[in-house]
Amino acid sequence: MRLVAALLIVLLIPTFAHAADSQFNIYYSGSEDLVLNRLLLDPTTHRVANLDDAATAVYQDNLPPAGPELDALKARVASGMGVVLILGRHTDATALASFTNGAIKQTGIVDVSAGATHGRELERLAAVVNWVGPKTDPLARNISWLSAVRVHERSLLAVNGAEVLVKTNPRDPVSPGTPILLRIHSGKGTIYVLNEWLRNGDQRARIASMLTMLGGIEGAENYDFQRWPYFNWLLYAMSRTAAGVPAVAYGDWIAAPVPNRAQVRILAALVFAMFAMFVIAYVLVRRYSLRHPELLDHFYRSTPSAKP
Known part of the structure; x- marks a missing residue:
């Protein structure tokens, strides 16, 4: 048991070391805290109120309009700050083109009006996505894109100079090859653009009953993508x-x-320890039975039948 305890301590050191990693500052601006809550799952993530203190700025459907604020954001990117931009129904098309220096332009949207047929119409417009970027990219090596859920609400984009990493397949019923994940290098900084509209919607339906949830969360956008194991x-x-x-x-x-x-190493050590204890117990019992063969007769001795 002491050996097993020592193994557990040694194997847990990397886990404790991760908790001591340096703090990573992000600036977040979004219409809701959906993405922020997912980012804060990592204990090293720290939200800052000032853009100048951030290593990465995350904008969820809330890109500043063309003007001084957008110009300041572009200057920060040029100096080395990263940006994660998540498009949505309220994304300013003019600001998007200006921020990316014309590399990405919104030409339309894929959405349907609310109502009884909303879910059915979205299913008709849904599209499968495929990874088309470099195979050595960490996003390709760590994510099984073949398991990716279909994209529903999204923007139609014209790309000129941005690197497309993920796009819809040729069977997209609206616009085959629509870019879904893009990357742009601007100055010393990098910009990721995720073209999947994201909204939590009314979660009371999910809490109320499973049947209601399966019918669709009212107001949610790409809810299946939010539950995809690789999303966070x-x-x-x-x-x-x-x-x-x-x-x-x-x-x-x-x-x-x-x-x-x-x-995984801890689980393997526990399984190995249990197997080792089983083998040791078997050997000890086997040796004891060989030293005492008379016990075999006692073990198989017939017993008188019980009287009624």
Whole structure:
């Protein structure tokens, strides 16, 4: 048992070391705290109120309009700050084109009006996405894009100079090859653009009953994508790599829904210890039975039948 305890202590050291990692500052601006709450799953993430103190700025459907604030943001990116931009129904098309220096322009949207047929119409417009970027990219090596859910609400984009990492496949019923995840290098900084509208919607339906939830969350956008196992890590990885900071691998990330390497080693050590104890017990019992063969007769001795 002392050996097992020592192994657990040694294997837990990487987990404790991760908790001591340096703080990573982000500036967040969004219509709701959906993305912020996912980013804060990593204990090293710290939200700052001042853009000048941030390593990465995250904008969820809330890009500043063309003007002094947008110009200041562009200057910060040129000096090395990263940006994660998540598009939405309220994204300013003029500001998007200005911020990306014309590399990305919004030409339309994919959405349907609310009502009884909202869910059915979105299913008709849904599209499968595929990774088309470099295979050596960390976002490709850590994420199984073949498991990615379909995209529903989204923007139609014209791209000229941005690197497309993910796009809809040729069977997209609206616009085949619509860019979904893009990357732009601007000065010393990097910009990630995620073209999936994200909204939590009215979560009271989810809490009320499972049947109501399966019928669709009112006001939600790309709700299945939010529940995709890789969604949280994708946000985390984009926020880090945009600032030039290496991201922890998905399997080692503290908030990943799978055991990390240290935990796998612990589980393996426990299984090995249990198997070793079973073998030792078997050997001891076997040796004892060989030294006392007379016990075999006692073990198989017939017993008189009980009287009624």
